[in-house]
Amino acid sequence: MSRSRKVLAVLAALVAAAYLGWRITYPGYEWRQKLTIEIDTPDGPVSASSVAEVAWWATPKILPEASPRDWSVRAEAVVLRLPDGQYLFALVGSAHLVARAVLFDPLPKQGDPYLVPASRMRRFNGETHDVPPKHYPLLVTFTDIADPATVRRVDPDDLAATFGPGVALKRVTLEITDEAVTEGRVEAVLGWLDSISGRLKPTSKRYADELTIEETLYSIHFTRI
Amino acid sequence: MAISKDLFLSILSMDAYNRGCSAGLGDTGVGDLDGLGETGYVGNARILARPSGTDLAGWQDAGFYALAYEIAAEVGTGSDKLLAGDTVIACRGAAAAGAGRTGFVRPRSPTPSAPARLRFGAGRGNPGRADRCRSCPPAA
Numbered sequence: 001m002s003r004s005r006k007v008l009a010v011l012a013a014l015v016a017a018a019y020l021g022w023r024i025t026y027p028g029y030e031w032r033q034k035l036t037i038e039i040d041t042p043d044g045p046v047s048a049s050s051v052a053e054v055a056w057w058a059t060p061k062i063l064p065e066a067s068p069r070d071w072s073v074r075a076e077a078v079v080l081r082l083p084d085g086q087y088l089f090a091l092v093g094s095a096h097l098v099a100r101a102v103l104f105d106p107l108p109k110q111g112d113p114y115l116v117p118a119s120r121m122r123r124f125n126g127e128t129h130d131v132p133p134k135h136y137p138l139l140v141t142f143t144d145i146a147d148p149a150t151v152r153r154v155d156p157d158d159l160a161a162t163f164g165p166g167v168a169l170k171r172v173t174l175e176i177t178d179e180a181v182t183e184g185r186v187e188a189v190l191g192w193l194d195s196i197s198g199r200l201k202p203t204s205k206r207y208a209d210e211l212t213i214e215e216t217l218y219s220i221h222f223t224r225i
Numbered sequence: 226m227a228i229s230k231d232l233f234l235s236i237l238s239m240d241a242y243n244r245g246c247s248a249g250l251g252d253t254g255v256g257d258l259d260g261l262g263e264t265g266y267v268g269n270a271r272i273l274a275r276p277s278g279t280d281l282a283g284w285q286d287a288g289f290y291a292l293a294y295e296i297a298a299e300v301g302t303g304s305d306k307l308l309a310g311d312t313v314i315a316c317r318g319a320a321a322a323g324a325g326r327t328g329f330v331r332p333r334s335p336t337p338s339a340p341a342r343l344r345f346g347a348g349r350g351n352p353g354r355a356d357r358c359r360s361c362p363p364a365a
Contacts, residue, residue, distance in 0.1 A: 202277035
C-alpha cells in the first residue's frame with residue numbers, strides 16, 4: 001500500500017470514529033405516528049387519519065441555558081369529510097409531543113424526559129392507543145371552505161353545535177406505525193393554503209392575549225411538510 | 226425590587242428563545258408548539274400581537290423568530306428607564322442577516338405620533354433549529 005493510501009485510510013478511520021463517537025454521544029430517534037379521528041354521524045361512523053414523522057435528538061449543551069435536545073416533525077392535519085360535505089380538521093399542533101404524552105404517563109423517572117421516551121417509541125409499533133381528551137389536537141372547520149377567514153374552532157365535546165344533531169366525536173387514537181407520511185391531503189381541500197402567508201383570520205388587535213384561537217392560526221398549523 | 230433597564234432588556238432578549246417554534250424551554254403540555262406561549266406578560270412587558278400579514282412560515286424557513294412587547298409601567302432605575310408605552314423587540318436566529326449579536330438600538334422617532342422609543346435586541350440563535358422545525362430531516 002502506498003504512503004498516500006495509508007494516509008487516506010487513516011483519515012477515513014478518524015472520520016468514521018468521530019462520526020461514531022458523535023452518534024453515541026448525541027443519539028437521535030425517529031418514528032412515525034398515525035393519528036385517527038373517528039366521529040359518529042346520522043349516516044354512520046366516519047374516520048380519517050394522518051401519518052406524521054417525528055424525530056428527537058440530543059444536541060451539544062455548550063451554554064448552561066442551551067437546550068440539550070431538539071426535534072423535528074413532518075405532519076399535516078387530519079382531514080375528515082363529513083357525509084354532508086363539511087370538513088373537520090385536526091391540526092398539527094403538538095405532533096412532536098403527543099406520542100410522549102399518550103404512551104408515557106407517567107414519564108420515565110430516569111434520564112432525559114424527552115429523549116428517553118423517544119428512544120422507546122418503537123416498542124409500541126402497531127399498538128393503537130386512545131388519546132385522552134386533554135391531549136386532543138385543536139379541531140377546526142370553515143364556514144366557507146374557500147375563505148380562510150371563516151375558520152372556526154370546533155368543541156370536541158359538542159360537535160353537534162357545529163355540524164348539527166347526531167354528530168359526535170367518538171374517539172381519537174394514536175398508533176406508532178411504519179406507514180408512509182401522508183402529504184397533500186390538506187392542500188387538496190384547502191387550495192388557498194400555499195398562498196396564505198399571514199394569519200388565516202386577520203385581526204387588528206394590539207395585544208397577543210386578546211386574540212381568539214382562530215386568530216392565532218397560520219398555514220403551518222395545517223401542514224408542516 | 227427595581228431592576229435596571231439593561232437587565233430587563235436582557236431578560237426580554239432571552240425570552241424570545243423560549244417562545245415560538247423550537248423554543249428552548251420544553252413545553253410539558255401538548256396544547257401548543259410555542260414553549261412558554263406567545264401571549265401575556267413578562268414583568269411589565271406585555272406581548273404584542275404580530276401584524277396579521279406576518280409570514281410565519283417564512284420566518285421559520287429563514288430560522289428567524291421575533292416578539293414585540295409593550296412596556297406597561299416604567300422599568301429601570303435612575304434616569305435610565307423604559308417608559309410606559311415603549312416598544313421592545315427581541316429576536317433570535319438573525320445571525321445569517323449579520324445581526325448575530327445581542328444589542329439594542331434606539332432609532333429616532335420619525336414623527337410625534339410614532340412610538341416614543343423603540344428597543345431592539347438581536348440574539349445569535351441556532352440557525353438550524355427553526356429550519357428543522359418545519360421540515361428538515363432529523364440529524365440522526
